[in-house]
Amino acid sequence: MEINILAFGIAKDIFGASTVSVELPAGSSTAHLKASLEDKYPKLKQLASYMVAVNNEYAEDCLTITERDEVAIIPPVSGG
Amino acid sequence: MEINILAFGIAKDIFGASTVSVELPAGSSTAHLKASLEDKYPKLKQLASYMVAVNNEYAEDCLTITERDEVAIIPPVSGG
Amino acid sequence: MQTQIEIHTEPLNIQSCIDWVMSPDSGGIDVFIGTVRNATKGKRVLKLEFEAYKKMAINEINKISEQVFKQWPVQKVLVHHRTGTLHVGEIPVIIAVSAAHRDAAFEACRYIIDTLKQTVPIWKKEFFEDGEIWVAAHP
Amino acid sequence: MQTQIEIHTEPLNIQSCIDWVMSPDSGGIDVFIGTVRNATKGKRVLKLEFEAYKKMAINEINKISEQVFKQWPVQKVLVHHRTGTLHVGEIPVIIAVSAAHRDAAFEACRYIIDTLKQTVPIWKKEFFEDGEIWVAAHP
Numbered sequence: 001m002e003i004n005i006l007a008f009g010i011a012k013d014i015f016g017a018s019t020v021s022v023e024l025p026a027g028s029s030t031a032h033l034k035a036s037l038e039d040k041y042p043k044l045k046q047l048a049s050y051m052v053a054v055n056n057e058y059a060e061d062c063l064t065i066t067e068r069d070e071v072a073i074i075p076p077v078s079g080g
Numbered sequence: 081m082e083i084n085i086l087a088f089g090i091a092k093d094i095f096g097a098s099t100v101s102v103e104l105p106a107g108s109s110t111a112h113l114k115a116s117l118e119d120k121y122p123k124l125k126q127l128a129s130y131m132v133a134v135n136n137e138y139a140e141d142c143l144t145i146t147e148r149d150e151v152a153i154i155p156p157v158s159g160g
Numbered sequence: 161m162q163t164q165i166e167i168h169t170e171p172l173n174i175q176s177c178i179d180w181v182m183s184p185d186s187g188g189i190d191v192f193i194g195t196v197r198n199a200t201k202g203k204r205v206l207k208l209e210f211e212a213y214k215k216m217a218i219n220e221i222n223k224i225s226e227q228v229f230k231q232w233p234v235q236k237v238l239v240h241h242r243t244g245t246l247h248v249g250e251i252p253v254i255i256a257v258s259a260a261h262r263d264a265a266f267e268a269c270r271y272i273i274d275t276l277k278q279t280v281p282i283w284k285k286e287f288f289e290d291g292e293i294w295v296a297a298h299p
Numbered sequence: 300m301q302t303q304i305e306i307h308t309e310p311l312n313i314q315s316c317i318d319w320v321m322s323p324d325s326g327g328i329d330v331f332i333g334t335v336r337n338a339t340k341g342k343r344v345l346k347l348e349f350e351a352y353k354k355m356a357i358n359e360i361n362k363i364s365e366q367v368f369k370q371w372p373v374q375k376v377l378v379h380h381r382t383g384t385l386h387v388g389e390i391p392v393i394i395a396v397s398a399a400h401r402d403a404a405f406e407a408c409r410y411i412i413d414t415l416k417q418t419v420p421i422w423k424k425e426f427f428e429d430g431e432i433w434v435a436a437h438p
Binding site for chain 3: 313314317321322323324325326327328329330331332333334335336337338387388397399401404405408409412
């Protein structure tokens, strides 16, 4: 399945775009997604931390992702 | 000596005026002033507390008062 | 290290208070705004009257401000207090503090209103449908 | 128990934020106003850029507000956050909380800004004379 990913802040700089897509086996989890992205964009691993949001909620590593989900990469936040 | 006293808040109601004067022996202290006022206006003793201010500062009981001082009765404050 | 203290009968102006404390080297401002409540302990309040021993009140607020500058790294401190008759929803007091970092602004602002209520010679009379009372006067 | 949350690129309006949280049964309002500082760790700041994942940010701020209403007896909670380019002295965030008593207003306001900085997907880029940096991105 193809997962479209929204990128914000420094993640946008790392991906070179505000959306990227990755190809993952059906039934993949957030952890699989992160591993695949870190493989493709090694600079992700240099961040202080980052989270995956699925449908506007912070997602646990074990959460299964589907093609219908809205997926986003959330680098360390700094609002306020 | 004659001491003029400014009254605020409920002290004004107790004295029935915004200034009153009391006659005290020269060299009297804040404590003497309070005793004299409580004698003349017993309702002062029913207050939760009250302070004497001399020249815009809270005064200790032992402070000596002169005729040139600005003296005020400060009932419990409730600003803000 | 600047302080602005005012006590008067005119309505207080929130925007101008905040404009005054702002500065290019501040990162946060905490503002406390007192408002007249419609009730005290379940009893309907019609209006309030505030009276100040103005010279001494300014003196005492100045002391609070000096203590604040000793205790916290804040930039500007503003205290405006209104006197006279105030109705429900009106503003008796505005306290505003600017600082490089928000912790100091919050703590100083809280300290100022807490201490003001304890030491500054200003008095509040509450008017109810069935009478009036000087707040805190009696035990 | 009312909440108003806004995230947009227009300048934030302090007076209208405060007007919104005021109510006849509130006795105090605490307001936190973030302002763009002219320096970070001694380095001159030219401007900031804020970016938000808007839908999720509103979602996360809503969670903070719900937690506030559980934890403190407050009446109204307002959070406005600006995005886009901001210069020194401009206002990225206004948080305002009204309550019957000031303790709750102060504590809730402090909790909101502290938690917002930890959980809400909004990002700040600082522009210096010699470069730019996404704040907090790297260890």
